[in-house]
Amino acid sequence: MDALFLNQLFNGASLASLYLLAALGLALSFGLMRVINMAHGEMLMLGGYLAWMTLLVVPGALGIILAIPVAFVGAAAMGGLIQSTLIRRLSARPLDTLLATWGVSLILQQGARDLFGAVGVEVRAPEWLTGSFVVFGVTLPSARLFIILIAALVLGGLALLLLKTRIGLLVRAVNQDRMMASASGIDVKRVDFTIFCLGSGVAGLAGVMLALLGPVTPNVGQSYIIPAFLVVVMGGLGSIVGTTASAIILGLFAALAQIFVDVSVAQMLLLVFVILFIQVRPQGVIAVKTRQLDA
């Protein structure tokens, strides 16, 4: 195998990690509330700017470590604000939610343009993230390794949260049968809110990772939100395992396609691939199968 292929394989893995971080929040909130948050991409943007600001205050290696919780909390708070003021009030109307959150997305993009300028800001990554390792003639940039590591940690943490904690149990119950969860004493709106904050926070984290790779611009979220939607759709709408699998498939697909075609054609091929995949397997990568006795 040649070095280019291995290189793209590695790039694909880090792209998959970004897709995953961007898509997890969408998948979680879609699974729970059946709503699509068009402003989700702006949580990435917010995370990116928060990372930049953190590094202004605390430059160097410590800054980037500090930026992770700052971006997580900042984006989670913004997500919470959007959920409690807008999405909760439009809960039964998916189309209105789509439109309203798109409006929020535009407002946030313009807000960033006014505050930070249209050009974008550059995060100066610390030295240990700017280097690279050479393994078998393949150059592995540290920043991309770092992204893969963070995505793996987030995924592991999320799995532990969902499978091993009380709040995770409640989330799964609400996800599977909202009416019954509510009738069993679970405050479903609080669960919605918590998960929305969590998903937004993870997107904020993804924003920090984006900032390590390139400039943070007001519309940086837009270039990742479409692949993130594709990941969620192909993953089987709301399933975490499916979302992970589909993020890996699509990340690798996009990176490997770039061996043969340029970036924009690769994006187009990605879309074609997902459309064909959904034709063959409309239920997504992971289909939920159980013995449902009654409606």
Added chain:
Amino acid sequence: MSAPLIEITALSSAYGQSQVLWDVDLALERGQVMALIGRNGVGKTTLLHAIMGTRPSAGGTIRFDGQEITKLPPHKRSRAGIGFVPQGRHVFPQLTVMENLETGLSALAGRGKGAAKVPQHIFDLFPKLYDIRARAAGFLSGGEQQQLAIGRALAGEPSLLLLDEPTEGIQPNVVQQIEAALVHVRDELGMTVLVVEQYLDFVWRFADRYCAMQNGRIIRHGSIAEESAKDVAHLVQI
């Protein structure tokens, strides 16, 4: 006589333009077992959902345990002490049996009780559930799911238990177990029970009173000791 545990006054409910409950008045004394009977589509299930809060009511009031609950969301009614075993059982299909029972503990929130563990008496009542505690609920048989749904409601230590057709689609030997469980609920746990059922011989074995619905109204009620299942059978048959 103390105040009824639940008192429903002039309750109405509608699906869009079509009204399904009209001026329903119903009261249950503490410890009473009430059978709610009637043909399909007369509003029995809607009435249970209106009591639980999982369907909005259009008018009227519901007082439960001295508190007006008409506008409360379902989880607050559950925490106030209403347990629900709905039609179709609604177990959480991808949760294990144990996890399903643990969701029921949410009803204990705000009652100053630790919601840590599923009480042993539920497994004493349904030993089968303990044996299959690690299995996903979606793969259980209908009878097992029904026991699980009742167990989950009991985990929340309700004072009022609502059951919607607990014998529907269940084999006879499990029906006996469910009957024994409901007798236990009444006699040992002192719960008040409102049970929707078309299988009259079943409810006549343990209920105290019945009320019959027709076209969204309660048309008749009476004592089970004084009237036989045959006397009211015409209200259920088509």
